[in-house]
Amino acid sequence: MQPEFTLEQYDEAANFIRSRTRHQPVIGLVLGSGLGPLAGQIEQATLIPYGEIPHFPISTVASHAGRLVIGMLSGVCVCAMQGRFHFYEGYSMGQVTLPIRVMARLGIKTIILTNAAGGVNPDFEVGDLMVMDDHINFLGMAGQNPLMGPNLETFGPRFPAMNRTYTRHLRQLADAVATEQAIPLRHGVYLGLSGPFFETPAEIRMARILGADAVGMSTVNEALVARHAELEVLAISTITNRCIDVLDSDTEPTHEEVMEAGKVIVPRLTKLMLGLLEKLGKKF
Numbered sequence: 001m002q003p004e005f006t007l008e009q010y011d012e013a014a015n016f017i018r019s020r021t022r023h024q025p026v027i028g029l030v031l032g033s034g035l036g037p038l039a040g041q042i043e044q045a046t047l048i049p050y051g052e053i054p055h056f057p058i059s060t061v062a063s064h065a066g067r068l069v070i071g072m073l074s075g076v077c078v079c080a081m082q083g084r085f086h087f088y089e090g091y092s093m094g095q096v097t098l099p100i101r102v103m104a105r106l107g108i109k110t111i112i113l114t115n116a117a118g119g120v121n122p123d124f125e126v127g128d129l130m131v132m133d134d135h136i137n138f139l140g141m142a143g144q145n146p147l148m149g150p151n152l153e154t155f156g157p158r159f160p161a162m163n164r165t166y167t168r169h170l171r172q173l174a175d176a177v178a179t180e181q182a183i184p185l186r187h188g189v190y191l192g193l194s195g196p197f198f199e200t201p202a203e204i205r206m207a208r209i210l211g212a213d214a215v216g217m218s219t220v221n222e223a224l225v226a227r228h229a230e231l232e233v234l235a236i237s238t239i240t241n242r243c244i245d246v247l248d249s250d251t252e253p254t255h256e257e258v259m260e261a262g263k264v265i266v267p268r269l270t271k272l273m274l275g276l277l278e279k280l281g282k283k284f
């Protein structure tokens with residue numbers, strides 16, 4: 001069995017990106033559903049549509065712009081994904097996580113992942129930001145994950161440990177910035193599901209029993225590959241809706257609701273992100 005992508009293919013993509021920008025990004029940023037407008041803050045930006053980058057799939061979710069935005073944010077050189085690839089779109093796990101490995105080959109050392117998520121914890125409200133302390137990788141545990149198949153040793157070991165996926169000092173830094181800027185910040189466990197369907201009430205009650213605070217359709221595979229490559233990882237969920245855990249409720253979650261909530265959340269997330277990058281920038 002061949003690896004889905006070879007090291008040469010990851011490098012072809014990375015070299016193409018290098019040829020298109022004078023920037024040397026040190027931090028990767030993945031912007032989730034409804035959060036793409038944050039990339040509008042990036043200065044001296046180089047824009048590269050995914051379709052132009054060798055081996056990159058093309059994002060099919062209408063609300064995702066589908067391009068890399070490389071430039072300066074809060075004085076730090078970042079490579080932002082405006083739109084990500086989801087497993088539910090029909091991409092393979094290797095395709096979903098290809099950009100993370102390409103960014104690693106580009107030389108980034110830290111990745112900040114963001115997502116839209118449903119609130120399972122009854123204390124959570126729409127608009128909350130949640131630092132992912134940990135995740136439950138439902139699909140991964142069932143054998144659907146990007147580390148299956150031959151291991152590329154250049155990235156990391158065959159049996160990577162996942163108990164320290166979300167880097168402690170980054171989670172603490174998020175707290176410090178949130179306190180300084182008076183942004184309420186939650187912490188919790190994210191349960192990664194495939195989607196594209198929203199969950200049944202019984203599934204939400206199950207998620208709660210399992211210790212999940214939020215559920216979503218992305219992020220865990222990217223975190224897995226990032227950790228495998230020994231990148232430092234920070235992940236922030238934006239709570240766009242409260243999950244419904246009772247039968248026959250009058251309402252149901254919709255993608256429109258998720259996008260609407262994003263509009264409210266983007267300014268708050270932007271403030272947190274700018275504060276974080278300013279502090280992180282002192283390292284580089």
Ligand code: HPA
Nearest residue numbers: 116117118215216217258
């Ligand atoms: N469930 C799964 N994924 C989501 C949700 C949800 O309720 N909201 C945003 N992404």
